[in-house]
Amino acid sequence: MNAVEVSELTVRFDSFTAVDRITFAVGVGEIFGFLGANGAGKTTTIRVLTGLLSPTEGRVRVAGRSFADGARTIKSRVGYMSQRFTLYDDLTVSENLAFTSGLRKIPPAVSAERIQRLLRFVGFNHSPSALVRDLPGGLKQDVSLVAALLHDPDIVFLDEPTAGVSPAARSKFWALIRGLAREGKTIFVTTHHMDEAEECGRIALMRAGRIIALDSPAELKAQSFPDPLLEIEWTAGAPAGWRESLLERGAASVVPYGLHHHVMVNNRAAWDRFVGEHTGRLTVRTIAPSLEDVFIRLVEGADR
Amino acid sequence: MSGEARRFILGRALSIARKEVRHLSRDRVTLAMALGVPVGLVILFGYVLDYDVKRVGLLVIDRDQTRVSRSLVDVFAAADYFSPLALPPGATPLGRLEEGRAKAVLFIEPGFARATAKAQPARAQIVIDGSDNQTTSVIASYLSGLQNAASRSLVPDTGPPQARLRTRFLFNPELNSRWFVVTGLFVVVLGMVSVLLTALTVAREWETGSMERLLSTPVRPLEIIIGKLAPYMALCLGAVGLTYGAARLWFGIPFNGSHGTFLLACVLFLTCTLAQGLLISVVTRQQQLAMQFSNLTGLLPATLLSGFVFPIESMPVFFRYLTVLLPARWFVVACRGIFLKGAGIADLALPLGALAVLGVGLVALAVKKFKTDVEP
The missing domain is CATH 3.30.70.330 (RRM (RNA recognition motif) domain)
Structure with missing residues (x-):
């Protein structure tokens, strides 16, 4: 079974069509890249796949669940890291993570163990009792990733996870993404950066709400040139x-x-x-x- | 909803409440606003909004100049409501009124004493500056009281009065307007602050983007609403405590009712206003807009339509019925009842019931209007 199955998905806001009849599938354990300019419909698609936005038309199955099962069942099975900075600046790292555990209903003992393990995994070397606003940008992204992984989801959606961070932090972040894929998680990532797209198993190229190409980077190159x-x-x-x-x-x-x-x-x-x-x-x-x-x-x- | 889910609904609300408390504990400005503004405003308005009219400048023109006419003037002076003034040479009574040196003029015609002695109707005329409506009506009401006093003191030996109308004001015997104002101020001040507090919270999360992460978890709108309501309820009850202290200690407002009933009324009223703020926040999703809306819908109706300033009985029919939907209107009734009349739960069944219905309705509406769709 595929991790994500999308068929004829359309999302309209009033008269504006943000996503226009797209169809694709993502296999379990894949690193799937979404490429496209701003406004191409990447974020809108991701929001549908994470249960944050109801599709106008079309069918969506994520981790075996569809909107007919309720958006909440999708939300409980996927992890999502928004392109916006979504941690609370005035809370500490551990308070932010404890809040997410609370909303995800993770038992305290499990949550404490996971937070420790994930902070180690992302190489977080600050004090967890530091206020988020005092952290450098790259570290904030790391904490956001930990928050998205706390409930151990099988599919992780990362919407421009490396926007606005330093090249060093970017390459470190991609090492983390590869690590997650090795653990068997399905990674769905959007990006502007072509070098990041090269890291993906397959990439879908979006333009004006449509997917205009979808294949592995090597295959796309061979076909286009x-x-x-x-x-x-x-x-x-x-x-x-x-x-x-x-x-x-x-x-x-x-x-x-x-x-x-x-x-x-x-x-x-x-x-x-x-x-x-x-x-x-x-x-x-x-x-x-x-x-x-x-x-x-x-x-x-x-x-x- | 499964049983398990129902049991867990409080868990998420608790997580949100705990988070809000952490925000608040680091946000000195909001804390100071929530706790300080109500107390400050009650003290400020308690002084400013004084409807009592005392020592009204009364220009006395005594053309009779007898013992009797002077004792009429004494009646006015003794009441402390008027301070008699003499007409300076060269000035006209109308001029004094126009200049605002006097608010009223008392003309005593020649032959006043003679007429009283013969038990004929004795005439004196009072002219009141009608340009200040508020003052005029108060002066006019004083006059009717003084008329009785005057006829009694001027014509002492007319035997026992056949029928005398005596007015006694219950619950606020001195008709002390400050008692009336301060108890009503609870409503305005609490309503204003509480609506604003919650109106900003959800909108802020939409603006900063944290709402997106919140909604990417399986949290329900009801859990968010309860989790946001509870901490602000506690904060506002703190403000109630401080305001209550200011009203009692600073202005010496009596408290004749039960504190339990008062607490119940406050909790019900705050449920309404906090839910109203959340509703605004949920719909607007923008702090700026939410602030304008909450000022418009929180402050104005509470001051103008709650019966705090203008009596509901004298409003046009449409507005009289409209006030039924205003939590502030019911809280004014409950507050004055509890403070001044010592009304209990049974006496206040209607206002408290109305507040409960409005509170549940507003919470339900806020939950229903909470769109979990994240749009661009």
Whole structure:
């Protein structure tokens, strides 16, 4: 059985369609990534899957439960970490966690043992009696994760868990996510960061409420870039109108990347002629496409 | 709901209550507001809202200048309600009224003494500045009392009076308006503060985002409402205690009823106002808006429609019926009954029953309106 099954899910707010007939499934133990710009519908989808928002249409099954069983039965089976900062600033770490245990009905003895174990797991090295407002951002995220894991859920939803934390804290947080997946938990994570998306078993790309691609990162790259991807740099200044002429002569896409451009070629002969015309002014390297390339290509494809 | 779930409902409410107490214990400003503002306002308004009109400037124009006419003036002066003034040379009575130097003028016509001696109707005229409605009606009511006193002192030997109307005010024999005002102030002050306290709590959690984590657990709206209500109830009862102390010690307001009944009335009234605040908070989800709403729905009806300032009996029919829905109206009745009349539970069955019904209704409405959907 899948951990999450979504079929034809639609969420509308008045006339605005935030999520538009999406269908997908997440297997048990998977790290499933949700990628997309702000407003693409990632958070809305997660809120439905955590029982925080009722779907307008479509069927949702999370951990074997649906909305027909009541949103509360879903809530008791999943862990959720919001992209907003949701701890109480004026309470201590242990008070915040005790509050969550109380709402989750975790017996005190079990709760005390778990809090200790989870704080150790996330590497929390502060005093648990420190006020949350006095903690650095990364540590607050760690405590939020502990709060989401207190009831030992099989599925954990993380909505942009690393937004606004330092790169070091980010990579540490992803080590935790991998650790949870090794324990057999299903991880459902949204992110802006392409390097984080690479860590996922499969990723779904959302745009304007729809899923426009869903596969493993390697498979997405292979599908989006059947032809080699080249990185070019104009070493002696770019001639005017080169992009347009290149696109006319057989490049599928020309995308600026800092000082370079990524070019996807679909007419090899025309490309070779182009390179020949600009010998000495142009360096060309064959590169492996990153997820960012995939993302841009898919979004452009969807716009076209 | 299964039996197990029913048993556990208090557990979650308790967790929320404990958390609220921790918030409060670190929030000095709110604590000070909740406990200090009611006491401060009762003391402040207890002085300001004094309806008693005393030592009204009375311009005396005695054209008779006899012993009898002077003793009429003495009657007015003795009551302490009026202080007689003489007309300075060159001034006109109307001018003195216009300038506000005097609130009323007493004209005693020549031949006043002669008329009383012959047992003919003796005439004196009183002109009152009618521009201040409040004062005018009080002066007019004093006058009717003084008329009796005057006719008795001026015509002492007319034999035993055949029929004399005597008015005695029960429960507040001196008609001390402060007694009346302070007992009513309980309502305004408690109502205002308590509605505001809870109106902010749920809205604050929506704004900071903590509501999202709260709702991601299987908590029920009823558990949140009870968990938020209980600690603020305790806080507001603390404010009641302080306000009660101020009323008794500072203003010497009598307390003739039972403290148990008073506590019951307070708990019922606070259930209404705290639930009203929660309802506002649950619906608005924004602190700014919740604050405006609670001032509008907490303060205004409590001052204007509760019978605290304007008697309900003299309101238009629509408003008279509207006040039935106001907890403040019933609490005013209960408070005055308990403080001044020593009314017991049986005497106050109607107001206490109404408060109980309104309280349960408001709590139920707050629970029902509590949308657990987290929208963007």
